[in-house]
Amino acid sequence: VGPVQGSRPGKNVQLTENxxxxxxxxxxxxxxxxxxxxxxxxxxxxCGEAGMAAGQHWGGMRGCGAPLTACVPSPGDIHGQYYDLLRLFEYGGFPPESNYLFLGDYVDRGKQSLETICLLLAYKIKYPENFFLLRGNHECASINRIYGFYDECKRRYNIKLWKTFTDCFNCLPIAAIVDEKIFCCHGG
Structure with missing residues (x-):
């Protein structure tokens, strides 16, 4: 996970199918x-569109025992924008320096959905109690089959790998409650 810091845009990360x-x-x-x-x-x-809206609505989400922060410079959904994700970590701190809750829509639309979701999954594995991913509507096979993730998997690897991601996405949590006060989920 460490070598992603300082990565340059435009290059695919080479990972084996295994x-x-x-x-x-x-x-x-x-x-x-x-x-x-x-x-x-x-x-x-x-991190996610709802996170940004909540941050604006609650003025930085005060009212909890400790600060909550809406992610910037990329407050919206990630959608395969790998270098936006890296910039987000450069700005907010790479895990485990900061704890994160992402609200979904990690794949589709962008050019590097595979790099994006693989980095997020790697951080989840390395820091399971400090790094959290919720399911968005694009972590659903019927959506990402149409909007680009299926095609990226098929082009770079194979359909079987896409099905493996689908099995993983089907197990993502759907919501979070922070400090017993703030309900978080994807809006789509």
Whole structure:
């Protein structure tokens, strides 16, 4: 996970199919071992469109015992924008320096959905109690089959790997409650 710091845009990260399959299987085990409704505590950086809206609405999300931060410079969904994700970590701190809750939509639309989701899964495996991923509507086979992730998997690897991701995505939690006060989920 460490070598991603300082990466340059435009290059695909080379992982073998077996390495990617291993990320999916191990993270799936972790997702299944944790509740479908996460109960989390601040401090926490919340990343996704709803996280940004909440940050604006609550003025930085005060009112909890510890600070919550909406992620910038990329407050919206990640959607395969790998270098936006890296910039987000450069700005907010790479795990485990900061705790993160992502609200979904990691794949589709962008050019590097595979790099994006693999990095997120690797951080989930390395820091399972400090790094959290919720399921968005693009972590659903019927959506990412149409909007690009299926085609990226097929072009760079094979359909079987896409099915492995689908099995992993089906185990993602769907919501989180932070400090017993703030409900978080994907909006799509």
């Amino acid at each position: 390495e990617i399959r291993g990320l999916c299987l191990k993270s799936r085990e972790i997702f299944l071992s944790q509740p479908i409704l996460l109960e989390l505590e601040a401090p926490l950086k919340i």
